[in-house]
Amino acid sequence: MFECAGTQFDPDLVRQFADFCDSDLGAAEREVAARWLQSLDPELVNSYWQLNCVPSAPPQQQADDLFHRRLLESMYDGVVFVDVNGRIAYWNRGAERLTGIPTASVQQRQWTPELLQIADERGQPIAASDCPLAAAIRSGVQSLRRLSISGRSGRTVAVDAHTMPVIDGNGATLGAILLLHDASSEISLEQRCQSLYEKATKDPLTQVANRAELERVHEMFISAHQQQQAPCSLMICDLDHFKHINDTFGHQxxxxxxKSLAALLKSACGPGDMVARYGGEEFVLLCADCDNATAARRAEQIRKSLARIPQPSLDGRCVTVSIGVTEVQPGDTAETMLRRADRALLMAKAKGRNRVVQLGTGSVGMGQQPKRSLWPFGASSSVELLTEYLVTPVPLKLAVEKLRGFAVDHQARIIKTEPQRMVIEIDDRHSGRLRRFGDRPVCFTFDVQLVERRNHGDGSRPPQACPLCTKIRLTVTVNDSRERRREEMLTRARRLLISFRSYLMASIDEQPWAESMLTRAKRLLVPWLSRNS
Structure with a gap:
């Protein structure tokens, strides 16, 4: 100070300060203290001392605070507290471990989503206006979202972000807590479970459902549509001459x-539909809320589309497909429905391939009341329940094949076969309809007579140009003469008749074919004469 006296300091003040330092400093301090203490108001002086007096917390509260702090610090999940002004007030060790950011570098720092590079469920960065913490402070509502953040070494970490507003006893918002739970292992487990499920239910080559998944879903598919009384259909597709393709161009x-056919079937799916690889080059398509006619049209579109697609693996050649179509019918199970569609596919193959064949007409209703027997012999052991005159738009040979399919699917026994007649016995325990526990099975006899005619329509076409059709006369009898069971047996017979009409694609014949007098007399008299012989 002496060196700078005269330039930076006043020389007189420097000399006086030096003399003061050489004097008795203790006496000077006592004199000054006595002077300013006497000039102050005692109450005011005491209030100054009380400002520095921090009241000690009760022992229980100190223990609780210590417990909460230790609990937060030992948590594996990250915990972040942001005050109402958006500043970070707390950042636990779990947050340090998860993000790689130490507490000292973020304490009292303004919070922004960019701090952790938070991204939403779609992987897009979250804007400040969409920040979960800001939303919790504004709305006072907690939320839980699956987000991703930038963790240690810049790696992306999936987290379950739980934000909770902090509100005091007066309802004022003090800030919000962000709880970050590492969900990487959970996502990995979910992905592994999904992968295992896909391997168990999907065909590895085409990525459509496999046969096991089809068998699991098919029963539920039929049951759901039957409960809702809605139609559903099934089509089974088989590539034509596939063995020749493998032998000529190789298995690859x-x-x-x-895979080309599978992709086409997937593109043709509607809501609720399902494509499955049934085996080899065969595929099954379940069509929800779809009747037989609609399914046949869709199958025809698929057939035409595939025939127009050049196959690069076949040097640009095209392939064809044969398709069998059917609709669910009363009493159907998954097995009977699939067998019927498979028969339709075999018919398409037999007709030359590259075509669609449908079997059955679905759940059609009854069009006429049953006719009563002309012979009122109450003591007869065989009771005629109903007679129906039907017509199906197929030739006689195909109608007989459809009738055989009906007999096979219902486990019927063929009693007699003639060129234009077939007699079969059906036990209604195999009809698939649920009966009361006490009901006994009933054996019905179906006497089916068929005759081939030409459908002249409105008569505008010459006879030879008219398509062939088959007229059917069906008589249903039962070996039970008890009158009290007649209505019950008639109801069961009608259920079987609905399935019969569906299999043969038959409708009520408005112009029934005339039966010769000799044939009619033989049909009526022979049973009566045999009983009284």
Whole structure:
């Protein structure tokens, strides 16, 4: 100070300060203290001392605070507290471990989503206006979202972000807590479970459902539509001459053709539909809320589309497909429905391939009341329940094949076969309809007579140009003469008749074919004469 006296300091003040330092400083301090203490108001002086007096917390509260702090610090999840002004007031060790950011670098720092590079469920960065913490402070509502953040070494970490507003006893918002739970292992487990499920239910080549999944879903598919009284259909597709493709171009080329058909079927799916690989080059398409006619049209579109697609693995050649179509019918199970569609597919193959064949007409209703027997012999052991005159728009040979399919699916016994007649016995325990526990099965006899005619329509076409159709006369009898069971047996017979009409694609014949007098007399008299012989 002496060196700078005269330039930076006043020389007189420097000399006086030096003399003061050499004097008795203790006496000077006592004199000054006595002077300013006497000039102050005692109450005011005491209030100054009380400002520095921090009241000690009760022992229980100190223990609770210590417990909460230790609990937060030992948590594996990250905990962040942001005050109402958006500043970070707390950042626990779990947040340090998860993000790689130490507490000292973020304490009292303004919170922004960019701090952790938070991204939403779609992987897009979250804007400040969409920040969960800001939303919790504004709305006072907690939320839980699956987000991702930038963790240690810049790696992306999936987290379950739980934000909770902090509100005091007066309802004022003090801030919000962000709880970050590492969900990487959970996502990995979910992905593994999903992968295992896909391997168990999907065909590895085509990525459509496999046969096991089809068998699991098919029963539920039929049951759901029957409960809602809605139609549903099934089509089974089979690539034509597939063995020739494998033998000529190799199995890899065949796999590419199979994948091409699978892709076409998937593109043709509607809401609720399902595509499954049934085996080899065969695929099944379940069509929800779809009747037989609609399913046949869709199958025809699929057939035409595939025939127009050049196959690169076959040097640009095209392939064709045969398709069998059917609609669910009363009493159907998954097995009977699939067998009927498979028969339709075999018919398409037999007719030359590259075509669609449908069997059955679905759940059609009854069009006429049953006719009573002309012979009122109450003591007869065989009771005629009903007689129906039907017509099906197919030739006689095909109608007989459909009738055989009906007999096979219902486990019927063929009693007699003639060129234009077939007699079968059906036990209604195999009809698939649920009966009361005490009901006994009933054996019905179906006497089916068929005759081939030409459908002249409105008469505008010459006779030879008219398509062939088959007229059917069906008589249903039962070996039970008890009158009290007649209505019950008639109801059961009508259920079987609905299925019969569906199999043969038959409708009520408005112009029934005339039966010769000799045939009619033989049909009525022979049973009566045999009983009284």
């Amino acid at each position: 080329a065949g796999d590419e053709v199979i």
